[in-house]
Amino acid sequence: MARTHDTVNVMIGTAGHIDHGKTALVRLLTGCETDTLEEEKRRGLTINLGFAPCKLSNNSQVGIVDVPGHEKFIKNMVAGVAGIDTVLLVVAADDGIMPQTREHLSIVELLGVKKGLVAVTKIDMVEQEMTELVIEELRDYLKGSFLEDAPICPVSSITGDGFEKFYKALSEIVSSVKPREVTGVFRLPVERAFILKGYGTVVTGIPFSGRVAVGDTLELLPGGKTCRVRGMQVYNEMADEGFAGECVALNVTDLSQQEIVRGMCLVTPGYFEPTPFLSARLKLLGSSPSALKNRTPVRFHTGTTEVMGRVILLESSVLEPGQEALVQFRLDDDIVVGPGDNYIIRLNSPVVTVGGGILLSGGRRKLKQFKQWIIDDLVEKESSITNQARFVEHLVKEGRHTPVRIPDLAKKANMPRDQLSTLINELVEARKVVKVGGKDLYIHVLPFEDLEQKVTSVLQDYHDRKPVSLGMSRVDLRKGLKLDTTLLDELVSSMTSSGAMIEESGLLRLSSFKVSLDRKRIKLKREIEEQLKADRFKPPQAEGLAKILKTSPKIVTELLVLSAQEGTLISLDGIYFHADAIEEARKILIDTLKEHEKIGAASFRDVLGTTRKFAYALLEHFDLTGVTVRIENLRYLKGAGT
Known part of the structure; x- marks a missing residue:
């Protein structure tokens, strides 16, 4: 259904002391009665929020919310102004600045409102001189606030005097306000x-x-x-x-x-998660009746929510009036918020507004006081919160060594997934974020480079401990770093591409590492290989070779491993054979099965002239490599009708 007006998504909010004429001015401006409750009409005061459309001089339409002025209904007032973009501060000429004038102005300022104007009402009830005194008083009072240079318009809601100038000023202020972005998550x-x-x-x-x-x-x-x-x-x-x-x-x-x-x-489903713990920047008003101590109980207001909780000061034990600090609010109930939301806090006794600020993040982890890494993280988050690309980059970085997924990032950023994906791809192009494998996983470049350093350290330690080994397997490296396979694969790919690492025969080594054997060990290695080739199907192992070659089992074991890494020898569950011997055994097995169809371990032992241990190790190897298939205790050629 088409709208009958050119609606601009900007909301005006009233503010001011009780009985200063906010509702009457809204009625004059819009033609709407915003006091709709019987009690409101009977008592002549606004209790709940009243909403009305407001047509501007350029024929566009915005919204206006009329809030209660009585101190008992401050929570209703906060619920109304939480969604506004500009404020209409109303001050009665017969009263001047009153307590709720001050508190309302503090609240809208804490809630991030940057523009507005002031209406001096009830000018029909006082002499012009009194109106001028109130205007002068307001100019002094508003110095240093966001309304310092705002228009101050005397107007009567009864006679209409001053309305034309007021209406023009309001239209100009609202036209200068940037409409809300509508591309985000609802x-x-x-x-x-x-x-x-x-x-x-x-x-x-x-x-x-x-x-x-x-x-x-x-x-x-x-x-x-x-x-x-x-x-x-x-x-x-x-x-x-x-x-x-x-x-x-x-x-x-x-x-x-x-x-x-x-x-x-x-x-919108899937983008928000209620939370009881909120990290934030808190500004304590200079008008606060006292300093704020750690764990002080407070009334926490954001959006239309009021909830009890405690404030945890992360940088100090006490916050003095006029000071700011990073804090965590621990609330009694879960609430729904977004990064960058504004909030205010009020004391329980006396019930007054004492501060507010910007929310940085929610969660279920209690933050500890005086932890510099926590402070640094929140400062970085605060500096990036108004820049979408920087904020998304920070959220990825926050994952540290654990890759994050788009759906999880979307929940933290409260951002549509397609918009988030575009920003992530730009960060990947700028080499600030690394995409892990072909999956929907991302890690910040700084922790990724830190992991590369850890890989280098683990490999260097391995080379120092095993100088005759050609390298470390991926499985052992992953266990040493406690990483998942996908992230390790990305690290290996990055480090081999940059030339920092070499991968050969399934083994990883630093490109700077070279196996260095002295002449004695080179000769001993050749003798080990020759001995295993000669003994074919009954190869002596480390202890036996050490006795034959008159050296230590430790040195023999190191050289066996090196020869296996090079491919000259093959290890079958720790039993070393010469590669030529295994190939010869394979051919013998195939020829025997072609002639006899099946064979048992004892028969294969006799064919090779070896022991059951060696025969069984070879048969297990041929099962694993697809030469044979085992049915009960017999082997058949794989694919030969079995």
């Missing part, structure tokens, strides 16, 4: 849920990111129950889709009103 912090007769469950709120369309499947978190969007309204008009920064009402299936509470989120 996330809607629930503002409220209710039953609409004839339709069923309706969920309202301001999406933080992405878009939603009729027919989409969404997931309710925490909980994980899924639902389908049957229909929707955007600013009270039927629509086929809604975007971040708009006020949407979703008619959903498979969810009851009782299952949904404010603070939960409707999200």
Whole structure:
């Protein structure tokens, strides 16, 4: 269904003290009554959030959320302004700056709002001189804040005086605000849920990111129950889709009103994971009544969520008013957040807003105080959080020596997989990230280079211990490094391509390594090989060869291994044969089976003129290499009708 207005996904939020005329100004601006509850109308104050469409001078439409001004309803106020892009600070000319004026301004500033304007209301109730004094007071008060240079517009919601200038200023401010990106993953912090007769469950709120369309499947978190969007309204008009920064009402299936509470989120399935532990940058307001100690209980607000928890100071034991620090919040319940979300905290006693900041990441691991590597990691994450490519690179780097997958990265970044894949491929092209094998696995180049150094160290240690060995098998190297096969294969491929490593006959060695034998050992090695070739099917092993050649079994063992690595000898479970002897035994076995069809170990022993031990080792080898097949205790030629 087409919309009747050119809607821009920007949300205005009101702020200001109770009874300063926020709702009346919104009514004048939009023609909408945002106090909809009977109690609100009876008591003449805003309790819950009110949403309305606001038509600007350029004929485009944005949203406006009217928040309560009473200190008892601050949690409702925070839930409203959490999704706004610009603020309308309302101050009554007959009252001036009041406690909730100050607290509301602190809250919107902590929540990352950068633009806005100020309306001085109720000018019809005071002399012009009083209005001018309030404007002067505001200019002094707003110095150093994001509203320092904002327009201050006197306006009466009763007579309409000043409205034209106010309306023009508001339109100009909103036009300068960049609309929300709608390419991300959909996330809607629930503002409220209710039953609409004839339709069923309706969920309202301001999406933080992405878009939603009729027919989409969404997931309710925490909980994980899924639902389908049957229909929707955007600013009270039927629509086929809604975007971040708009006020949407979703008619959903498979969810009851009782299952949904404010603070939960409707999200695209598979991208978010509720968490109780949040790392963050915290700024303690200079107006805080006291310093903040480690493990102080706080009321934590983000999105439409309010949850109790404790703040863990990671860099110090105490945070003084006006200071900033890296912290971890340990909350009493799981909540859904995204990197870069803003938040505020309030004390339990007195119940006042004392600080806020930006969330960096969630998880289930408790961070320890005074750990420099934890601080360094969070500082790097904080510096990259506004740059998607750098942030994805950091998330890959965070995996350290463990390769990460696209679906896992998508959950950490809350980013669509196709968008994430594009960024990852760019990082691979820039050689900042390494793709591991042909699989959907990635590792940052720095830990990858660190692993290459570890491979070098393990191989160098092997060469030092076994100077006559041609190298180390992949299996032994993998065990020594405790790596999975895919990552080791990528390391070997990288190091052989760069010339740092050589792989021959299934053995790995550093390119700088050379087997060096003195004349005596060269002669001894040749004699060992000749002895095994001469004794063919009854080859003496290390102990026997040591006696024959009058040397130590250790030296003989080293030279046996070297000859096997070179391929002159072959080891069958530790029994060494000359390669020529094995080939001769193979031919004898094939000829015998062609004549007699089958053979047992004892008969093969007699044919070769050897012992059962050697005959059995040779038969096992020929089974493994596909020459024969064993049925019970007999061997047959493989493929010969068996």
